[in-house]
Amino acid sequence: QKEVEQDPGPLSVPEGAIVSLNCTYSNSAFQYFMWYRQYSRKGPELLMYTYSSGNKEDGRFTAQVDKSSKYISLFIRDSQPSDSATYLCAVYNFNKFYFGSGTKLNVKP
């Protein structure tokens, strides 16, 4: 079983929509959760970093962790065409980051 599972999409939404991206993870001991954004042929860019459960908000982005269900979510409000990218969730454990396979998002103007 992979440490992190993520629906690969693709997900296509109109500009201005609320986007919900989700991952599940396997080990209840994981405490650190991250979301990265990756544009085509570029390295991943850190978007959000959360510890343990709860929500964290940064502008149009909200990261949510539900440890009871081992579920990680990223919400994007008022989505823009510039948000079109692949979004990777990740967890950290013992000197390693484990990534999901990424969800490709397309925001149509």
Place this chain on the structure above:
Amino acid sequence: DTGVSQNPRHKITKRGQNVTFRCDPISEHNRLYWYRQTLGQGPEFLTYFQNEAQLEKSRLLSDRFSAERPKGSFSTLEIQRTEQGDSAMYLCASSPSGQGPTEAFFGQGTRLTVV
């Protein structure tokens, strides 16, 4: 540019050749990671350095792969006798020291094509 720098950005090599990639981390970041990413997949862990010490190695890192970080600054990743299956994006990330993980920042990657 004060981010993580990787060179070269692209490398095309013939099967059986050796290749070496370089990563310059963010200044004063003492944690350094190498990852490999294939099309449609997330990055997969290869190895981790704390300063100059290589503390973790994935079993993905066969004996054809070697990584070094002399003096705890830049790092190199060498692949010997390349195979077509080595074609991938090789990503380097660095992060500052601290309790638990800290934010890891990735470079733009080196895209390797083995023909």
